[in-house]
Amino acid sequence: MDSCKEQEQQGFNQAKFVKVLGPIIVGAGPSGLAVAACLSQQGVPSLILEKNDCIASLWQQKTYDRLKLHLPKQFCELPLRGFPDDFPKYPTKGQFISYMESYASHFRIQPKFNQAVKTTEFDHGVWRVQTEDLEYHSRWLIVATGENAEPVIPDIVGYDKFKGNILHTSEYKSGSKFKNQRVLVVGCGNSGMEVSLDLCRHNAIPHMVVRNTVHVLPREMFGMSTFGIAMALLKWLPLRLVDKFLLLVANLILGNTEQLGLKRPKTGPIELKNVTGKTPVLDVGALSQIKSGKIKVMEGVKEVTKNGVKFMNGQEKKFESIILATGYKSNVPTWLKGCDFFTKDGMPKTPFPNGWKGENGLYTVGFTRRGLLGTASDAVKIAQDIGDQWKTIKGNDKSCNSHVIILGKPW
Numbered sequence: 576m577d578s579c580k581e582q583e584q585q586g587f588n589q590a591k592f593v594k595v596l597g598p599i600i601v602g603a604g605p606s607g608l609a610v611a612a613c614l615s616q617q618g619v620p621s622l623i624l625e626k627n628d629c630i631a632s633l634w635q636q637k638t639y640d641r642l643k644l645h646l647p648k649q650f651c652e653l654p655l656r657g658f659p660d661d662f663p664k665y666p667t668k669g670q671f672i673s674y675m676e677s678y679a680s681h682f683r684i685q686p687k688f689n690q691a692v693k694t695t696e697f698d699h700g701v702w703r704v705q706t707e708d709l710e711y712h713s714r715w716l717i718v719a720t721g722e723n724a725e726p727v728i729p730d731i732v733g734y735d736k737f738k739g740n741i742l743h744t745s746e747y748k749s750g751s752k753f754k755n756q757r758v759l760v761v762g763c764g765n766s767g768m769e770v771s772l773d774l775c776r777h778n779a780i781p782h783m784v785v786r787n788t789v790h791v792l793p794r795e796m797f798g799m800s801t802f803g804i805a806m807a808l809l810k811w812l813p814l815r816l817v818d819k820f821l822l823l824v825a826n827l828i829l830g831n832t833e834q835l836g837l838k839r840p841k842t843g844p845i846e847l848k849n850v851t852g853k854t855p856v857l858d859v860g861a862l863s864q865i866k867s868g869k870i871k872v873m874e875g876v877k878e879v880t881k882n883g884v885k886f887m888n889g890q891e892k893k894f895e896s897i898i899l900a901t902g903y904k905s906n907v908p909t910w911l912k913g914c915d916f917f918t919k920d921g922m923p924k925t926p927f928p929n930g931w932k933g934e935n936g937l938y939t940v941g942f943t944r945r946g947l948l949g950t951a952s953d954a955v956k957i958a959q960d961i962g963d964q965w966k967t968i969k970g971n972d973k974s975c976n977s978h979v980i981i982l983g984k985p986w
């Protein structure tokens with residue numbers, strides 16, 4: 576082992592301050608891994624700090640068993656290394672995780688686990704990144720904590736009165752525990768639809784709350800993925816025309832969803848995704864269960880009671896469990912201080928495609944509202960940008976083989 580590595584191994588436990596020569600990346604999800612891989616291709620070492628004890632913790636710990644990618648695999652690949660050829664068009668969650676494991680090992684990415692970043696600020700030319708036990712310093716900070724870092728738990732009156740089980744979709748694995756139960760699913764995004772479908776398949780009785788409008792599109796049109804068709808058309812046609820086309824075909828294939836209680840927003844599906852981040856539902860079977868009455872569509876919830884729920888329209892129903900499919904939010908404002916690059920919701924203020932770079936060595940990857948395709952685009956740009964700066968740095972800062980230098984005190 577070279578002396579720098581030895582120093583690194585022994586030092587982490589005792590030291591208070593760690594000087595990182597390359598960038599610090601916060602988060603070891605697909606975005607953190609993608610940017611670390613692209614940096615290593617540029618010859619730039621980096622250090623990933625991950626709060627959990629594994630890579631891709633959203634996928635490994637917070638998703639249900641039946642999950643599959645609902646965009647075809649070519650739109651979900653990380654840069655520099657694609658999916659194995661034998662993967663199906665829509666890989667399963669297990670396949671996606673194994674792809675990311677092999678991606679990390681191929682690029683020799685070894686995040687430092689159990690390092691939840693508590694506060695970070697830019698101070699005298701240096702990013703100071705604090706975890707419970709250590710303070711890391713670097714001239715570059717790459718935020719890769721994701722758009723889906725924390726569950727959204729809405730304020731609904733009466734949670735404490737409810738005798739049954741309340742959980743968020745991030746804790747839902749399968750419907751097997753809910754057999755014969757009356758279950759209320761709050762929310763009708765992709766999670767709400769797919770959890771309701773999974774509940775049906777396990778003989779539960781799902782009721783899904785739709786308080787607002789929602790776009791439902793078939794996952795495929797004419798044997799091709801709807802997303803792929805949209806991307807291809809967008810090369811030639813304006814966004815609004817593409818949205819019109821998608822809606823025309825969706826209505827032909829699915830019928831009028833409004834009759835089922837699923838009113839469409841005025842803004843088209845891709846425009847709405849780009850502007851607000853609200854993802855259209857890509858239907859993988861829930862709609863036919865709604866048509867057959869197995870998934871019941873309900874109004875907004877007024878309050879939770881001891882044995883069930885009162886709805887906005889005055890109806891009252893009994894439920895044994897409530898599943899909150901109410902989405903996720905960024906957690907950046909909780910740990911990144913003194914920086915006005917992000918909105919109060921933890922998204923970059925500068926819209927795509929320019930939200931990847933801030934000031935003073937700050938970067939963001941995976942905050943584009945464009946899924947893994949956006950991640951790949953950010954990662955390549957960031958690595959190029961830092962790679963160019965790295966090439967101009969000479970001297971001591973690059974001479975050690977290790978990417979971190981352990982210090983007892985700040986220098």
Ligand SMILES: Cc1cc2nc3c(=O)[nH]c(=O)nc-3n(C[C@H](O)[C@H](O)[C@H](O)COP(=O)(O)OP(=O)(O)OC[C@H]3O[C@@H](n4cnc5c(N)ncnc54)[C@H](O)[C@@H]3O)c2cc1C
Pocket residue numbers: 601602603604605606607624625626627630631632633634638642643644645646650651690691692693719720721722723724766906910940941942945946947948950
């Ligand atoms: C159920 C579900 C299915 C999805 N399916 C698709 C799909 O098919 N296609 C697609 O393109 N997108 C999909 N998405 C969107 C999803 O956001 C991306 O697939 C992808 O996970 C984003 O990667 P990320 O690395 O940006 O964020 P994440 O995967 O959320 O990773 C962020 C990492 O940062 C860590 N972290 C957070 N806060 C801290 C902190 N303070 N300190 C240290 N570490 C921290 C987390 O533990 C996590 O490991 C899906 C999302 C969900 C919820």
Ligand SMILES: NC(=O)C1=CN([C@@H]2O[C@H](COP(=O)(O)OP(=O)(O)OC[C@H]3O[C@@H](n4cnc5c(N)ncnc54)[C@H](OP(=O)(O)O)[C@@H]3O)[C@@H](O)[C@H]2O)C=CC1
Pocket residue numbers: 642643644645646723729730744761762763764765766767769784786787788853854875876900901902903
């Ligand atoms: N197979 C796949 O690839 C899957 C992908 N995903 C992705 O994961 C991301 C997160 O999806 P998801 O978890 O569905 O979150 P979303 O943010 O997409 O949806 C949240 C839903 O909850 C509703 N909601 C929020 N608060 C309340 C409330 N107080 N009362 C009633 N309804 C409420 C929202 O309604 P409103 O619009 O009124 O706010 C919306 O319908 C998305 O990008 C999605 O595409 C998720 C599952 C599967």
Ligand SMILES: O=C(O)C(=O)Cc1c[nH]c2ccccc12
Pocket residue numbers: 645646802845848854855857944945946947
């Ligand atoms: O599945 C998701 O959450 C995604 O964010 C993927 C995605 C990015 N852009 C879209 C447009 C329509 C449907 C899904 C997506």
